[in-house]
Every structure is written in C-alpha cells, then in structure tokens.
C-alpha cells in the first residue's frame with residue numbers, strides 16, 4: 001500500500017535545509033519519495049494523509065544505550081535484579097524508547113546477552129521496539145571495578161584472548177563489538193584517564209569484527225586510550241571526556257566518530273544524595289572541560305554522533321532526546337546539526353546508513369511527525385506532547 005503524507009515541512013537529515021510544502025511517499029515499509037510537493041509526479045489515487053502544520057523528521061537514533069539498566073540511583077542495585085525479570089524490563093524499556101521517537105538504537109553492553117533475546121523478540125514481533133545494533137558483552141582487561149556490573153563484561157587479556165572474546169560475541173549474534181580502552185566513571189575502581197586494553201589487543205577485536213563487516217566501539221575517556229583505539233581502527237569513541245589536542249587530531253585524521261555522553265552529569269548532580277560519591281567525584285572533575293573538548297572536536301571536523309548512556313543513574317530510557325537538547329543548549333551543535341547527529345551521522349556511525357538515518361528514496365520509512373518546529377525549538381523532541389506520531393518501517397507505533 002502506498003501512503004502520501006502531504007503539506008508537512010520535511011527535514012530529511014540529508015541536507016541542512018527544511019523543505020516546506022513537502023510530500024513523503026511511503027510504499028509499505030520503504031520511502032518512494034521525499035521532497036517538494038511540486039516535484040512529485042505520480043498522481044494515481046493513493047491513501048493521502050494531510051499533515052498541514054506538522055514537521056516530519058527521520059526517526060531518531062541513539063548510539064549508546066544499556067537496555068538492561070533501569071536508571072537506579074545506585075547502579076550496583078542492578079545486581080539484585082535477576083536476568084529473566086531484567087529481560088522483560090528491557091523489552092518494556094525498548095518499547096518506551098521507540099514511542100519516544102527513537103526508531104534505532106545501538107546497545108553497547110548488557111549483562112548475560114539479554115540484548116540478543118530482546119532484539120530477537122522485537123524482530124519476531126512479540127513486542128514493540130526500535131531497530132537494534134547490539135554488542136553483547138563489553139570486552140575489558142582484568143581490572144578493578146568490572147564486578148560492579150556483574151555479567152556485563154567479558155574479561156580478556158592478551159591478543160589471543162581478546163580475539164576469542166570478540167569471536168564469542170559475534171557467535172552469539174553481535175552486530176558490533178564494544179571494548180574498554182580506558183577506565184570508567186561508573187565503577188568504583190575505574191580510573192577514566194588510564195589506558196586499559198593495549199593497541200594490539202584492541203586491533204585483534206577490531207579485526208575479528210571487520211571479517212564480518214562489523215565495527216567496534218571503544219569506551220575511552222583519557223587521551224592515551226583514545227589514541228590506542230583510533231590507531232587500532234575502532235569506528236566510534238564513546239565519551240571522549242578527557243580528549244586532548246592529539247586525541248582530537250587522531251580522531252579527525254582517521255574519520256573516527258565521537259559519541260559524547262554529556263547530559264548525564266547534570267542528572268548525577270541533581271541526585272547527589274543517591275548517586276554514589278565516586279561517580280559524582282569523577283564526573284565533576286571531568287565535566288568542566290568536557291564541553292570545550294567536544295566543541296574543539298566539532299571544530300576539528302570530528303563527526304559527532306548522538307549517544308545518551310541511557311540506563312545509567314536517572315538517565316531513563318525514553319528520555320533520550322534530553323542529550324540532543326543538551327548539545328544545542330550548551331551551544332555545541334546547532335539545532336539542525338544536532339538533529340543530523342541523531343539521524344544521518346548516527347546511522348553512518350553504526351553502519352546502518354544504507355537503511356535508516358535520512359528520509360530518502362529506498363530507505364526504510366522510519367520517521368516522526370511533530371506539531372512544532374524542532375529547529376526553532378529543540379525541546380520539541382524531548383516533549384511527548386509534541387510528538388504527533390512515530391512510524392517504524394511505515395507503520396505507526398503510537
């Protein structure tokens with residue numbers, strides 16, 4: 001069935017300009033045409049939906065979530081939730097995420113391969129959820145703190161073990177791989193500035209992914225770890241909180257995507273009574289410089305893809321657009337660039353640009369209808385009352 005959505009203002013994600021008086025033509029799950037109404041030639045009778053006074057944008061993409069974390073004040077409490085309940089909870093959270101307009105997510109670390117079950121459940125049509133690119137367990141060297149998220153890490157040391165760890169995730173169905181190139185904020189023993197897996201260990205993981213055409217994401221705060229990861233060929237640097245000039249240059253030169261996760265710091269600070277002190281302390285130490293660092297990365301030409309770290313403390317699934325608002329309100333990205341970071345650039349970063357990320361002929365019809373201009377007011381994306389409808393593969397989800 002062909003449906004014509006007409007009279008809306010269209011933001012395709014592919015260009016910087018919104019198209020007024022546009023037409024979006026969807027044939028089953030695929031886009032046939034997206035552009036000015038005057039250029040749409042086919043005049044056959046189809047189902048027509050008048051969206052006068054509305055805006056259409058591509059379905060949003062979050063490049064960094066943890067579907068099985070619930071946003072507890074102290075994430076250590078997650079260890080008390082057993083896996084079956086956690087799996088059901090993840091299914092509910094993915095439905096919330098889709099209804100918030102996020103039609104694609106990349107999941108970068110979940111305990112005990114819950115992510116593969118949830119993804120399979122969505123694809124089988126058992127429940128609603130976004131398209132999912134998922135990594136399985138996070139590959140980490142032996143270090144203090146991994147026990148804080150019991151079951152989330154595959155501890156590996158040395159090139160051969162890292163290779164095996166990558167193969168294990170791929171065997172289970174990983175779409176991408178995730179590894180720790182530096183210590184973390186989110187566990188008590190982690191030293192964010194300290195490099196972890198060596199360049200040759202990271203390269204072994206990257207190579208195993210590439211054999212199957214799959215990319216690797218590296219958790220990296222400190223500059224040394226970022227540079228190790230970039231040199232080893234990872235596709236995305238997660239966080240990048242302590243990047244220095246060298247690290248930014250290396251990302252820019254290699255075309256490595258940066259996925260900053262910035263707004264969660266404000267959530268920590270709004271809940272200092274319940275968020276563990278070590279997280280507040282580490283995050284506070286880094287946050288002041290973080291905004292400048294990401295601005296420098298933008299200036300240097302590092303492609304920015306949006307990620308939230310959803311699931312971490314008070315960082316609820318379904319509130320993902322708060323990060324887009326943060327990027328705009330801190331003047332890191334313009335509203336249009338922030339939308340692109342959450343659509344086209346995000347799709348490129350997670351290797352899904354052939355299917356999603358822009359509204360162009362041949363792509364899947366994942367889009368959101370808004371009742372207010374998101375470029376004029378970026379908070380439109382974060383306020384459910386302005387989300388008129390969400391479509392995944394041409395089908396309404398609300």
Ligand SMILES: [Zn+2]
Nearest residue numbers: 064066108309
């Ligand atoms: Zn994360």
